[in-house]
Amino acid sequence: MDNDNADSLQIDDYEQAVELFYERGWTDGLPVVLPTRRLVDAMIAGRDRNESLGPVPPKGGEATLEKLAINAVMGGCRPEHFPIVIAAIEAMMTPEHNLNGVTQTTHMCVSLAIVNGPIAKALNFNSRDGVFGNGYRSNGAVGRAIRLAIWNLGGAVPWDTDKATLSHPGEYAFCIAEEEEDNPWEPLHVERGFAAGSNAVTVFACEGPHSILCHGTPEEMLHGLTDSICSLGNNNVHMGGQTLVVLNPLNAEEFAKRGWSKNEVRQYLWENARRSLSDIKACGIVHQQFRNAQQETGRYPFRYNLDNPTTMVPVTQKPEDIHIIVAGGRTYFAAVLPGWGSFGGYAATVPIRQLPLK
Amino acid sequence: MDIMIPVWQKISAPQIAAKDLQGLKGSKVAIIDDNFDVPFTSHLEKLLREVHGALVERFVKPLGTAPSPKSLIEAAAKSRVAIVGIGL
Numbered sequence: 426m427d428n429d430n431a432d433s434l435q436i437d438d439y440e441q442a443v444e445l446f447y448e449r450g451w452t453d454g455l456p457v458v459l460p461t462r463r464l465v466d467a468m469i470a471g472r473d474r475n476e477s478l479g480p481v482p483p484k485g486g487e488a489t490l491e492k493l494a495i496n497a498v499m500g501g502c503r504p505e506h507f508p509i510v511i512a513a514i515e516a517m518m519t520p521e522h523n524l525n526g527v528t529q530t531t532h533m534c535v536s537l538a539i540v541n542g543p544i545a546k547a548l549n550f551n552s553r554d555g556v557f558g559n560g561y562r563s564n565g566a567v568g569r570a571i572r573l574a575i576w577n578l579g580g581a582v583p584w585d586t587d588k589a590t591l592s593h594p595g596e597y598a599f600c601i602a603e604e605e606e607d608n609p610w611e612p613l614h615v616e617r618g619f620a621a622g623s624n625a626v627t628v629f630a631c632e633g634p635h636s637i638l639c640h641g642t643p644e645e646m647l648h649g650l651t652d653s654i655c656s657l658g659n660n661n662v663h664m665g666g667q668t669l670v671v672l673n674p675l676n677a678e679e680f681a682k683r684g685w686s687k688n689e690v691r692q693y694l695w696e697n698a699r700r701s702l703s704d705i706k707a708c709g710i711v712h713q714q715f716r717n718a719q720q721e722t723g724r725y726p727f728r729y730n731l732d733n734p735t736t737m738v739p740v741t742q743k744p745e746d747i748h749i750i751v752a753g754g755r756t757y758f759a760a761v762l763p764g765w766g767s768f769g770g771y772a773a774t775v776p777i778r779q780l781p782l783k
Numbered sequence: 784m785d786i787m788i789p790v791w792q793k794i795s796a797p798q799i800a801a802k803d804l805q806g807l808k809g810s811k812v813a814i815i816d817d818n819f820d821v822p823f824t825s826h827l828e829k830l831l832r833e834v835h836g837a838l839v840e841r842f843v844k845p846l847g848t849a850p851s852p853k854s855l856i857e858a859a860a861k862s863r864v865a866i867v868g869i870g871l
Binding site for chain 1: 848850
């Protein structure tokens with residue numbers, strides 16, 4: 426190794442270079458693709474390398490396109506993946522997502538990136554069987570690039586600024602695509618105001634997927650879904666916020682065949698996924714304290730009588746805070762991914778743009 | 784190989800430490816209320832006023848888990864002391 430300078434190192438030995446990334450804390454525990462200048466330049470592809478998306482919380486490293494490109498190479502991205510990484514970071518840095526809190530909370534939420542639009546199919550993102558699992562470069566590489574950028578630019582490192590009590594494996598990579606073809610409803614980004622056929626990324630900070638055995642008639646499926654969404658252990662029950670429900674294509678087809686729109690499913694879940702105030706209070710003082718804090722800051726309107734133990738409290742303040750997407754195989758399982766509560770981590774959607782070349 | 788560095792090498796300007804306080808009596812003290820425990824924050828405010836004789840100004844963060852807005856930080860910084868966090 427010689428000729429160290431501000432933005433690169435000269436290293437001729439491959440093994441030494443891989444180990445150096447561990448020694449300097451530049452990787453998350455897994456080895457990386459070495460970000461050679463040639464690969465990084467190909468990722469930047471003539472864009473303005475100094476353009477910044479802003480300081481990445483919590484430590485505030487600048488998300489310049491060059492630094493994002495370096496982390497994208499490290500994660501295994503190809504240049505065609507890079508606009509998705511940029512969009513995901515843009516989305517994570519919106520105020521409603523509150524990345525500063527998401528990266529430092531003791532809760533186990535991690536920002537999930539959901540890719541929508543033709544780009545998902547063009548780049549072979551997995552949206553079907555095993556969607557949260559392994560086996561697909563696009564899901565893995567884009568997901569890891571995002572996490573490495575948060576690691577290296579945000580400095581969100583366990584035992585330091587990342588105070589997650591347990592965290593979850595999505596810290597390494599947490600990126601899926603929504604299934605748009607085998608789906609009777611409009612996709613997530615269209616619901617959120619983007620044109621059909623456009624490309625967009627939605628980020629949402631959430632726990633890992635909790636399996637829900639979900640089969641049968643709409644009423645039978647909803648019976649299991651409502652119970653799973655309002656488990657007493659999740660933050661939503663105590664603090665509201667947002668939650669994510671993933672229905673598989675067969676679930677969605679069964680709902681649609683019987684005339685249920687996505688909004689009707691959402692409305693049903695909101696009206697029925699509730700816990701009594703006495704149930705919530707039985708969890709103890711800390712939970713009650715959070716609930717009081719939410720009411721004092723206006724997050725729970727007074728229509729929920731928090732002095733009456735029989736009051737049924739919804740998991741979110743409004744139905745729109747229950748996000749529903751379609752993904753996975755055509756079997757008997759759905760999933761819920763509870764959010765962080767009303768602290769933030771809220772869904773934010775950003776279009777995937779080909780940035781202007783310099 | 785020319786290997787590029789993935790981190791932002793931030794250079795911070797040196798900070799000058801404030802002089803030690805001999806006491807809080809008559810000093811302007813800012814409390815940043817993060818909304819997590821309003822009664823506890825109020826109790827602390829009362830102690831500072833009644834026991835230590837501080838001139839307390841309370842600022843409320845819009846969200847406990849996000850940084851304070853710049854305007855709030857600048858206003859709090861005009862105090863002699865600022866309490867930026869309390870244990871839950």
